[in-house]
Amino acid sequence: MAEKAQLDPQQLDDLARELDALRTEVTADLGQRDADHIRRMVRRAQGSAVAGRGLLMFGFGPISWAVGVLALAHAKILENMEIGHNVMHGQYDWMNDPTLNSKTYDWDIVCAREHWIHSHNVEHHDHTNILGKDHDYGYGMLRLTPEQRWRPSALLQPFWYLLLALNFQWGVAIHDIKLGRFFKGRMSRQELKQRSRPFLRKAGKQLFKDYVFFPALAFWQWPRVLLGNLCANLIRNLWTNAIIFCGHFTEDAQTFSLRETRDESRGHWYLRQIQGSSNLEGGRWFHVLSGHLSHQIEHHLFPDMPAPRLAEIAPRVREICQRYGIHYNSAGFWAQYRTVLKRIFVHALPTRAHRSRALPEPDQG
Amino acid sequence: MLRTDTPTQKRRLGRLIEPFNDRVAWDLLLQRLNPTWSVGEIRARVIRRAEESDDTFSLYLQANRHWPGHQAGQHLRLQVEINGVLRQRVFSISSAPGKTRATRGQLRLTIQRQPGQGVTDWLYQNARVGQVFTLGAPGGDFTLPAAVPTKLLMIAGGSGLTPMMAMLHHLAERGHVGDIHLIQLCRKPAQRLFAVELDALARQLPGLTVDVHFSHANGRLKLESLTDRVPDFDERHTLLCGPNTLMEQAMTFWQGRTTAGPLQIERFAAPRPAGQSGGLLSVTASQSEQMFTQIPGQTLLESAEASGLSPDYGCRAGICRTCLCRKTQGQVRNLITGLASSQADEWIQLCVSVAESDLQLDL
Ligand SMILES: Cc1cc2nc3c(=O)[nH]c(=O)nc-3n(C[C@H](O)[C@H](O)[C@H](O)COP(=O)(O)OP(=O)(O)OC[C@H]3O[C@@H](n4cnc5c(N)ncnc54)[C@H](O)[C@@H]3O)c2cc1C
Ligand code: FES
Numbered sequence: 001m002a003e004k005a006q007l008d009p010q011q012l013d014d015l016a017r018e019l020d021a022l023r024t025e026v027t028a029d030l031g032q033r034d035a036d037h038i039r040r041m042v043r044r045a046q047g048s049a050v051a052g053r054g055l056l057m058f059g060f061g062p063i064s065w066a067v068g069v070l071a072l073a074h075a076k077i078l079e080n081m082e083i084g085h086n087v088m089h090g091q092y093d094w095m096n097d098p099t100l101n102s103k104t105y106d107w108d109i110v111c112a113r114e115h116w117i118h119s120h121n122v123e124h125h126d127h128t129n130i131l132g133k134d135h136d137y138g139y140g141m142l143r144l145t146p147e148q149r150w151r152p153s154a155l156l157q158p159f160w161y162l163l164l165a166l167n168f169q170w171g172v173a174i175h176d177i178k179l180g181r182f183f184k185g186r187m188s189r190q191e192l193k194q195r196s197r198p199f200l201r202k203a204g205k206q207l208f209k210d211y212v213f214f215p216a217l218a219f220w221q222w223p224r225v226l227l228g229n230l231c232a233n234l235i236r237n238l239w240t241n242a243i244i245f246c247g248h249f250t251e252d253a254q255t256f257s258l259r260e261t262r263d264e265s266r267g268h269w270y271l272r273q274i275q276g277s278s279n280l281e282g283g284r285w286f287h288v289l290s291g292h293l294s295h296q297i298e299h300h301l302f303p304d305m306p307a308p309r310l311a312e313i314a315p316r317v318r319e320i321c322q323r324y325g326i327h328y329n330s331a332g333f334w335a336q337y338r339t340v341l342k343r344i345f346v347h348a349l350p351t352r353a354h355r356s357r358a359l360p361e362p363d364q365g
Numbered sequence: 366m367l368r369t370d371t372p373t374q375k376r377r378l379g380r381l382i383e384p385f386n387d388r389v390a391w392d393l394l395l396q397r398l399n400p401t402w403s404v405g406e407i408r409a410r411v412i413r414r415a416e417e418s419d420d421t422f423s424l425y426l427q428a429n430r431h432w433p434g435h436q437a438g439q440h441l442r443l444q445v446e447i448n449g450v451l452r453q454r455v456f457s458i459s460s461a462p463g464k465t466r467a468t469r470g471q472l473r474l475t476i477q478r479q480p481g482q483g484v485t486d487w488l489y490q491n492a493r494v495g496q497v498f499t500l501g502a503p504g505g506d507f508t509l510p511a512a513v514p515t516k517l518l519m520i521a522g523g524s525g526l527t528p529m530m531a532m533l534h535h536l537a538e539r540g541h542v543g544d545i546h547l548i549q550l551c552r553k554p555a556q557r558l559f560a561v562e563l564d565a566l567a568r569q570l571p572g573l574t575v576d577v578h579f580s581h582a583n584g585r586l587k588l589e590s591l592t593d594r595v596p597d598f599d600e601r602h603t604l605l606c607g608p609n610t611l612m613e614q615a616m617t618f619w620q621g622r623t624t625a626g627p628l629q630i631e632r633f634a635a636p637r638p639a640g641q642s643g644g645l646l647s648v649t650a651s652q653s654e655q656m657f658t659q660i661p662g663q664t665l666l667e668s669a670e671a672s673g674l675s676p677d678y679g680c681r682a683g684i685c686r687t688c689l690c691r692k693t694q695g696q697v698r699n700l701i702t703g704l705a706s707s708q709a710d711e712w713i714q715l716c717v718s719v720a721e722s723d724l725q726l727d728l
Contacts, residue, residue: 035449046393096451096675099389213382 002252002327004275011324012267018320019270023302026309030094034306038092038100041082041288049075056228057218069228073235074289079108080240081291082307088117090304109169110206112198115176125303129248129276130256136248137255139164139171140180143347145255150350157348168237168244173199239289242337243280247296250278251339252329273300274321279314279330286333287311297328400497407431407500409472414494418556421477421524423459424492428470428500435462435472435503437535438528438604438631442501442679443474447487454484455680457527457606457631458503461534475558477524504685507606507631509535514602515543518595518626520586520615522550522607526558528631529604537569544572546595550607552581586611588618599624606631632682635664636700638719646720650674650728651693659720665697666715669728676715676728683717690715695724 007015052072055064084107086092092100099105106113119135127133131147138144142161143154164171177195181187187195210229215222247253254275261272280286280294287294292307298317299310321328384390388404395402401410409432413425435441440457460473478489507528513536519529526549536545551557557577567573576594578586592598603626605615612630619628639662646659650669657672659665666688669676679687683701689712696707697718705721706713715726 031448031450032446033449035446043393043397046390050394093675094673095449209384 002254002329004254005271005324005326007267007271007324007326009265009267012265012271014267015320015324016265016267016270019301019317020266022313022316022320023305026302026305026313030306030309034092034308035095035097037308038083038087038095038306041078042100045075045078045083048072048078052228052232053214053225056225057214057221059224065224065228069231069235072228072232073239076108076232076236077239077289080236081243081293082288083107084109085291085293086307088113089121091306093304108206109172110199110203111169111173111175112202114198116172119176121303125300127261128273128300129254130258130261130272132258135175135178138249139175142344144249144343145347146351147255147257148347150347154348154350158344161344165238165241166234168241169233173203242333243290243293245340246280246333246336247277247293249340249343250329250336251343252327253278270301271326273297274317274326274328276300277329278336279328280333280336281330282333297330401427401429403429403431405431407502408497409470409500411492411494411496411498414492417475417558420489420556421475421558422489422492423473423475424488426470426472426474426498426500428472430470432470432472432500433502434469436508437461437531438508439503439505439531440507440528440631440680441472441474441503443484444499444501445484445487447484452484453501453679455682455685457505457507457531459527459530461531461538464538475524475527475530501679505631507604507629508532509604510602513541513543516597516601517543517545518598518601518603519545519547520550520603520605520607520611521547522611523552523556524558525606525608525631525633528606530559530562532604533563533566533570533573537566542571544574544597545570546574546576546601548586548594549575549577550586550611551577551579553579588614591618599626601626603628604631605629606633609634609636632684632701635682635717638662638664638700646723648695648720648724648726650726652728659724663719664700664716665713665718665720665724665726669715674728678716681716683714686714688715689713691727693725693727696721697724 048071052068052070052075055068055071059065059068084105087100087105088102088107090102093102102117124134124136129137131137131145138148141164142157143150174196177192177199178187179192182189182192210233211226214229215225218225254272256272256276261268264272274297277296277300279297280290282290282294292310293299295307295310295314298305298314299307301317302310305313318328318330391404392402392406395404401408407428409426409428411424412427413423415423415425417423435458438457440455442453442455444451444453446452456474456476458472459475460471463469463471476485476488479485509532519532521529529547533545533547547563549557549563557579563575567575580586595601599622603619605612605628609632612632613636615628615630619625645661648657648659648665648668649655650657653674655672655674657669657674660668660671663671666676666678666681676690677687679685681688683699692706692709692711692713694709696705697713698705698721699714700717700719706718
């Protein structure tokens with residue numbers, strides 16, 4: 001496992017300056033080609049959705065069904081990852097286009113936009129991989145590092161993980177409601193109701209659309225459409241889950257304690273973002289389908305930079321990391337995903353922290 | 366049936382039939398077939414471009430069926446995409462309203478290129494036949510009174526002639542016989558707009574006098590001389606559109622002359638704030654959690670834009686109130702009314718306001 005880089009305050013300041021300069025350079029260059037890219041993606045997602053739903057509703061036989069499912073899954077993945085996620089990060093706010101604005105955009109997924117913006121943009125992006133603060137770390141149900149307390153239920157976590165992966169959109173959707181706090185008695189019923197309202201509204205709408213409205217439009221073909229929509233949602237769930245888990249839970253992705261990150265400087269923040277994230281390598285289509293989260297490191301450094309730019313600056317970020325002796329965690333999809341699965345299995349058992357990195361926590365051992 | 370539903374019921378129904386009521390999605394589909402098609406947006410294609418002087422040109426547009434028709438003197442909002450960014454500017458329509466369904470969508474804009482990297486400069490260099498633009502609905506109350514006064518005075522400075530052209534064409538079509546005195550202000554003969562068209566209009570409108578004033582040769586128009594220059598000055602209903610300095614002077618002049626007839630004005634731009642001295646004032650935009658400084662000589666809207674924020678706007682001249690924003694703290698001055706707003710929690714128009722203290726805005 002890679003070690004955390006130790007930089008002195010001067011080096012951290014230099015790192016921050018270099019990365020800030022990189023951001024300024026890209027921001028000044030934003031323009032037509034970025035606008036064209038996101039518009040092209042929107043058209044592509046729409047075309048794919050129309051084709052997919054059309055094939056499911058009006059097609060005959062298993063082949064048109066399978067193609068329809070793939071087209072619809074492709075549309076949903078593109079919409080959730082390359083469009084929704086990125087637009088809601090504000091990557092295209094500068095275009096002044098009300099249809100591509102982070103304040104108004106709502107995506108095709110059961111997760112309500114207001115919940116996601118809070119749990120993802122605020123908690124996860126700012127507190128990346130800080131145990132106890134980044135609630136995306138293990139999604140409140142997985143133990144991925146020895147620094148997390150072991151409970152007997154962790155023994156079943158490979159199974160929990162499978163459930164989460166299959167229902168990932170639901171996992172993301174209820175994440176910000178923080179049910180755990182309710183069950184521990186730290187949230188009133190009233191507050192729970194209040195917090196769940198956007199989720200219930202959004203979930204009802206999504207369920208109705210995919211499992212009532214579109215099937216009904218197909219008359220006697222309704223089972224075909226219902227099943228197709230279910231499969232497309234499943235494919236989307238598995239894919240987004242795999243990509244997102246590869247972003248922060250690979251073997252070399254570091255975690256941080258609250259103590260380590262108190263009074264963090266800008267340079268330190270950048271350093272944590274790099275060390276808590278991992279990249280995936282692949283072709284252009286792969287990056288697009290991952291919403292460029294395959295460039296998780298760059299995305300975490302500059303969350304509001306239009307995604308295709310992340311791929312362009314990646315070699316320069318890598319070069320900067322090399323100069324400062326920071327491990328740049330990047331590998332192919334299967335190589336990274338294997339280490340994620342390994343972590344899920346290994347830490348199902350009561351593992352102990354490596355001695356040199358162990359934190360003095362009374363409840364360990 | 367829908368009309369009797371309450372808004373919440375409508376919204377609930379709307380949610381259920383999504384995406385079939387998603388206008389943005391339908392527009393996207395339609396525009397693959399034809400860029401002017403839309404379920405609700407006004408879109409128009411450029412069918413002709415004509416140069417009117419060395420820095421002014423006209424765009425003849427054919428709008429889709431969503432164009433509701435305009436009144437002579439009204440303006441519209443034109444949206445352009447410049448290097449990926451959507452920007453809007455307001456332009457007066459310089460053609461008379463079409464009378465039939467077929468001609469209703471035929472519009473002409475006459476645009477003067479302003480120095481700098483603004484929208485008009487981009488249009489001057491890039492506007493071509495075949496391009497499609499999104500438009501806003503017609504607006505503004507710079508229109509002729511319902512009962513057209515028998516004696517009119519029009520004072521048009523530079524491109525301020527555009528709304529008057531629409532009015533003159535409209536009056537000519539109606540066979541208007543009343544007296545119209547048009548004072549056209551331009552710097553030099555080469556910059557005079559619509560010379561040929563005005564000649565033709567003078568032949569159709571028996572009461573029209575075109576009175577051209579070249580400021581380069583004859584100096585600025587002196588408003589005190591209006592009473593000598595224009596017969597029956599006090600009996601006339603005046604329409605004025607031109608540079609801000611002229612408008613300020615005219616307002617003072619009219620206020621000082623109690624016998625003068627009514628004055629109707631159209632502003633093309635917010636008055637320029639005087640550059641302040643003293644320290645830089647900082648503005649906190651609380652919603653976007655950003656700070657920017659009030660740049661001397663710019664409005665709050667321009668200062669916010671200069672620092673990368675993009676507040677909503679329409680006319681940029683204090684007319685449409687699209688830029689309305691809640692000020693939670695501090696004092697601003699409205700450049701049109703000259704009034705200060707110093708109370709917390711007041712609504713201000715960003716496009717015509719400048720900060721007079723540090724501010725906090727709900728932006
Ligand atoms: C009701 C209405 C009707 C209009 N009708 C017409 C019309 O028919 N034809 C027409 O040509 N225009 C018309 N305009 C004006 C038009 O909307 C634009 O404002 C104008 O054309 C300039 O736009 P721009 O983007 O090119 O310039 P902008 O970049 O918006 O600049 C506006 C003006 O301010 C100057 N300026 C910008 N920043 C500063 C600064 N910091 N200090 C000093 N000066 C500065 C620019 O040089 C320019 O002259 C109308 C405006 C209104 C409100
Ligand atoms: S933009 Fe129209 S009033 Fe300010």
